Amino acid sequence: MRNALLIPDLRELIRGGEAAALREFIEDQHPGRTAELIEDLEAEDGDALFRVLPPRDRAEVLSYLDTDSQNRIVESMPLREAAELLHLMSHDERADLVKRLDEDFVDGVLPHLAQAERDDIRRLTSYEPGTAGAVMTTDYVVLPAHIPVREALERLRHEAPDKETIYYCYIVDHNRRLIGFVSLRTLILSRRSAMIEDIMQRDVIFGRVDEDQESAARQIDKYDLIALPVVDTSNRLVGIITHDDAMDILRQEQTEDILKFGGVSPDPEADTAPYWSSTVPDVVRRRIKWLLMLFLAGELTIPVMEHFEWIKARFPVLDDFLPLLLGTGGNAGSQTVGTVIRGMSLGEIKAREAWRVVLREWLTGLCLGLMLGLVGVLYVRFRKGRPWGIALVVGLTLLGICTWSNTIGALVPLLARRMGIDPAVISAPFISTLVDATGLVIYFTTAITLLIKWGS
């Protein structure tokens, strides 16, 4: 509850039917704040508050509501009113909403919209989810090349109320091919008599309609754009993606890396699936794949354990340190993968630097291993009171395991990238599992070398 103090007053006004007072209350407020109030109220009161809003504000406020509230509010409206609302919404959000609404309801609403709007909705909803086409909007400003700035500004003034942004204007030829771009800033700065074709920038950064939404969003991020134009295969302008949508896309994609790192395959069908909208069977399906694969890979530890049965039989105390040693190896590996994946996802680690990274992580692992190894020796000798031989085996194993798991933790994601695999799928569990079997080998061979070969 973000507005706990306001809610009781607001509820009273709503239940008293005081439309004028309510309208005044929210009139000068950012639509995002009004949306918060609606979400914080009980559904019925929230819906009543929404109905008080003037039509254009409704479209704005709706765009800040969560999808459940959007669906509920729109589906409870009379068809004609819902159509009016769709008419005023930004085109990308309208298309997203229509995709979520009940089909029968949509069939009832669409006839109330103009043919051009129905076509627009149909086009925008037809793009493959996850592509630039599916997130772009069609309410952008287009200008011809051969008009003066004066006329361009005049057009902007007329078109502004219906456009997502008027700060970037796109210039197209008679085939609607994108040939240039001019910002409102440039328009304001130019002489009123200058021709658009003389002031427009011809080197336009653009995306393609079938391109991955993430790569389009990255262009917006990289070049600090307010919007990115999107063209079809014939270079015709078909939409724009705005900076705020790019931010949402990048947030989804980046937090998805945490999922992958935790060892969950992202859902290719809905790579923006919110926590609550996936069912438990969905979640189980996405997780069991990795758990099974890791289980089968982890199986490798069994023959290793069997193979070294005899040394454990001679020194049963070795067994006590097993979980701790393997756990530490997995921890060190996780740290390295986390660091390397982040460096790659921020673009800090370039392909040609791969070997420097491995060397650096190896060195880090060596330092960490020396420190932990020393702690291990002292711990086993003095706190657990075990013989020096066992203490040394544990210490050297820690050194070996840390160095090894740091090297593996750097090498594997870098190799994955080189092989064209998303390095973010190299999860913490993946590295722990890799380190488990090899960690056992390190432990037992160290024990054999120190306790049997040198001991005798």
Added chain:
Amino acid sequence: MRNALLIPDLRELIRGGEAAALREFIEDQHPGRTAELIEDLEAEDGDALFRVLPPRDRAEVLSYLDTDSQNRIVESMPLREAAELLHLMSHDERADLVKRLDEDFVDGVLPHLAQAERDDIRRLTSYEPGTAGAVMTTDYVVLPAHIPVREALERLRHEAPDKETIYYCYIVDHNRRLIGFVSLRTLILSRRSAMIEDIMQRDVIFGRVDEDQESAARQIDKYDLIALPVVDTSNRLVGIITHDDAMDILRQEQTEDILKFGGVSPDPEADTAPYWSSTVPDVVRRRIKWLLMLFLAGELTIPVMEHFEWIKARFPVLDDFLPLLLGTGGNAGSQTVGTVIRGMSLGEIKAREAWRVVLREWLTGLCLGLMLGLVGVLYVRFRKGRPWGIALVVGLTLLGICTWSNTIGALVPLLARRMGIDPAVISAPFISTLVDATGLVIYFTTAITLLIKWGS
């Protein structure tokens, strides 16, 4: 190398000293692309290309260069030229650059700047790193409330070249207190004779100068702003943060969650430390803390192993499955933490939903455990040829460990948040370590119950 085809031609033009041709080549290009070319060329050629640029373009291109190139290029310039460049740069980037440059060089350059600019640099560099103040810029547009739109547009035209953005204008009173906001869109749409005070929005969303940069960036994200005004403790307007900087901040913070999840404490001094700029001792220091803490927590496994020595002595084959079982528990826990942390960081999991989350993850763990348990039983019985008793112990342990680690994996980050601890520090290694000791208990008590109590 992003522009492999262009580089040889460009190099030839540069080495031939063909300034006019070079200028024409890059004239109409986005400054971000020119910056890419400079980075892809050898340092000397890149610097030469930079020197060909007209002054205002230099400032633009510089802002897209990586920090190493920025430092190198600026420090190799004559003092007067460097001052001219600083004069033309956006104020936040100028302050960042000055912080990085050699101190003696800065002392030489500053006297060439106007007093107001020196003051501006001093002010912007004085804010605590990580606060809104440290990332804001001071080149924004301010308008008085009592002028008509006509005059406001006239002012904008004069000020536009020196401002970071002219799309949002802020209205202040005579004490520079922020009292309103008007977008260029609203200005364009309003009658020329309308007064600013009548068209401005009075409910302005703003940040505070000492606020965390992440929370300021989140406002920009949440309300889809192009810029967020920043005020000091007396509500005086002191700067703005633009959408592109907000995107950079959020990317840094979100990818930082991967670091934490991997078990690395982020550096509080430099929470945006790039991969290469931290030294190996820095990295070791940041990682050893967690490794040691986890080592000490993992130590708990030793008494557990000792305590159950006797059952292992009676059924030595139990030992072989230990690494696999503990590994699987850690994997299932990692998946859950990853999912829950992501849900919280996207704001999908609200505080009041904590119990629903735990229940849901418990149920997921139960399903996963049933599936893995079944696989485990069949695997141990038929592939490893062990007796049904052992197979059942392994299967039931998988069921128990998966359910338990999923519950823990949901519970711990939710509890952390409730206690005001950043849930992202609940790392995959943290959960694996927690699960290790408890997993052993589950394994051995299952074995005792099935093999000793029921077996006899």
